[in-house]
């Protein structure tokens with residue numbers, strides 16, 4: 001395929017009178033060894049369109065992103081046009097700027113040790129080459145950019161000092177800014193690709209992001225939006241393309257589809273929603289663990305009881321402290337004060353507690369940051385799944401790897417890991433499939449207390465439902481589960497009880513029929529109808545923020 005100057009369109013895919021698509025992809029395929037990750041994928045993204053790219057875990061979305069980002073070389077035979085001009089594949093790093101394409105990857109692509117200013121102006125600073133950098137000018141440009149998008153961060157802060165929310169917003173602003181400059185120069189629409197940009201963002205920040213997305217689309221540029229959150233997809237996209245097993249399985253205008261239609265297009269079947277049985281009041285279940293006077297950075301003194309066989313949800317806005325609790329209860333982060341006492345009398349000082357003690361007591365923790373804290377990317381799936389159980393696979397000094405592989409394959413089937421090949425390294429799996437491996441690892445140990453931080457982040461709707469069923473079943477067998485999550489829908493679906501945090505304190509306890517998505521969101525923003533809830537578990541003298 002011969003390259004032409006993308007800024008000088010020479011052929012159009014549509015009739016001359018029609019506006020060509022911003023992006024036209026035809027027959028894009030990608031094979032990794034035995035895996036056909038993409039198989040003859042074709043779709044168009046029109047100017048000013050927000051286009052959803054959806055699909056189950058492992059359906060090929062990230063592979064497509066990586067081809068568009070020039071990271072993967074596609075198989076022979078694919079064809080790409082940008083604003084009507086043919087573009088040679090694989091794309092070269094210099095193509096993106098010239099075309100007006102920019103990306104926000106799942107890891108955001110910021111350099112943690114550099115400042116906000118340096119990250120924002122990285123390209124311009126790099127282009128300065130050996131010349132002296134005019135910091136005054138760069139600073140003014142960065143200030144103008146941040147003001148344009150209403151993002152309030154200090155320019156001299158290092159990225160690793162920023163909150164997750166501000167990192168995400170900064171990455172998105174940088175991507176938008178890259179194409180804004182380019183589009184002003186060329187007078188042609190650009191394309192921003194957002195690969196699951198919202199999993200860490202609370203609703204108010206998602207709103208901010210969506211405002212930015214609309215701003216970009218209103219100016220004629222296009223956005224590809226990848227997400228497993230169907231509601232967000234319904235809200236922000238104009239049209240979606242759905243991938244299944246590497247092929248396009250459908251395309252639909254968002255306005256013509258219902259939530260259920262979208263789910264069915266993605267997983268290929270209707271999803272029957274399991275109705276959580278809340279007929280047994282949480283108070284009727286015996287207490288399994290009592291946390292008392294827990295205090296830690298970002299967490300004010302609080303008391304939490306967890307019943308046997310209960311799923312207890314913890315939530316709140318970002319920074320409210322709820323997400324710190326699972327780590328404190330596992331001894332992964334030390335508390336400033338607090339104890340945890342189990343029904344059998346065993347007591348833990350949460351200031352001194354270590355993860356080793358937690359594991360000995362049959363607790364398990366699934367951290368939210370699965371890339372850094374959960375799995376070992378270079379180890380195989382079977383090693384990752386059975387790592388905590390190695391002892392039970394040693395016989396006469398030998399590791400029974402055959403038995404480990406068989407057990408890993410069984411778990412892989414149960415948790416729908418794709419491809420279900422225990423030999424593959426964790427790194428070869430898609431993000432959602434890697435998460436399934438780690439959930440299977442801990443569920444398989446049958447802990448007495450399972451501590452979860454955002455357990456289904458990046459997991460597709462079908463598998464989510466299966467994981468919820470597995471959690472539900474585990475509680476009927478007596479497991480107690482604490483689930484910290486910002487996903488109100490998930491909490492409403494699985495939890496018996498939800499504690500809502502604000503400024504490090506528990507401000508509401510929601511139980512029984514009040515455990516609904518709207519109610520949980522309302523409580524997070526302090527607008528929940530109070531009558532439906534129990535008395536809040538606030539300490540004496542603490543302001544009830546939810547009510548004020």
Ligand SMILES: Nc1ncnc2c1ncn2[C@@H]1O[C@H](COP(=O)(O)OP(=O)(O)OP(=O)(O)O)[C@@H](O)[C@H]1O
Pocket residue numbers: 032035036037055056057058059060061062063064418419427428429430431432433458
């Ligand atoms: N570097 C690689 N080596 C081998 N196989 C790979 C590699 N990258 C992806 N795959 C395989 O290609 C398929 C598509 O993966 P991809 O990451 O594109 O899925 P995805 O739709 O982005 O999934 P998720 O929603 O979980 O992020 C999967 O079967 C995956 O295991």
